[in-house]
Amino acid sequence: MEKTHSTRKALAQGKLTVIAGPMFAGKTTKLLTLFSVLSNLNYSILCFKAEAKKVNGMGHTRSHDERPLPVIYISMDDPEKIFQYVGRDGIGKVIIDAVHFFPKDRFLAVVEKLLAQGIDVYVNGLIYDYRKQEFGATKTLMKMADECLELFSICVRCGGKAQHTERIAGGVSQSIGTTGPQKAAYIPVCATCHNIYQG
Numbered sequence: 001m002e003k004t005h006s007t008r009k010a011l012a013q014g015k016l017t018v019i020a021g022p023m024f025a026g027k028t029t030k031l032l033t034l035f036s037v038l039s040n041l042n043y044s045i046l047c048f049k050a051e052a053k054k055v056n057g058m059g060h061t062r063s064h065d066e067r068p069l070p071v072i073y074i075s076m077d078d079p080e081k082i083f084q085y086v087g088r089d090g091i092g093k094v095i096i097d098a099v100h101f102f103p104k105d106r107f108l109a110v111v112e113k114l115l116a117q118g119i120d121v122y123v124n125g126l127i128y129d130y131r132k133q134e135f136g137a138t139k140t141l142m143k144m145a146d147e148c149l150e151l152f153s154i155c156v157r158c159g160g161k162a163q164h165t166e167r168i169a170g171g172v173s174q175s176i177g178t179t180g181p182q183k184a185a186y187i188p189v190c191a192t193c194h195n196i197y198q199g
């Protein structure tokens with residue numbers, strides 16, 4: 001018989017961990033390490049990745065050092081789809097890659113609902129888009145987080161600390177990934193060296 005909410009025990013609130021920073025800072029690598037550690041400890045865990053292109057289903061994402069992470073792709077306009085996978089089979093922990101792509105308010109509601117179900121949530125996201133504007137829910141999630149890890153990269157122009165991601169090709173809409181038919185190219189830069197791509 002399927003469990004219903006009324007038969008479930010009251011659960012403690014889940015914990016939120018946020019990994020944030022520009023591209024090329026090791027965010028996905030950090031998620032991958034968390035995934036390995038949690039899997040080895042036999043936690044029941046699912047990994048999702050927000051995708052700028054229209055795609056849903058299973059696959060692998062790769063960190064820049066090429067280690068694969070098994071993920072379920074979720075189209076960026078459909079964050080609630082996560083609930084189709086979570087809530088069954090006693091999933092206790094959820095990892096979500098590239099959360100900046102999701103619409104801010106809708107994704108915050110998804111995270112709050114997961115936490116309320118007692119699920120620990122680990123997310124990573126860009127803090128800023130290529131125009132140096134706040135990107136999706138990342139910054140708000142950093143403020144909500146039980147644990148927050150802000151990573152940085154190295155500015156390709158001056159060698160300083162890079163907190164931003166500059167677009168160098170690929171059009172001017174906010175959300176363009178680095179794969180798929182419409183793709184963009186990016187470099188890590190510091191705030192001073194950052195040029196806003198004009199298309």
Ligand SMILES: [Zn+2]
Nearest residue numbers: 155158190193
């Ligand atoms: Zn610089």
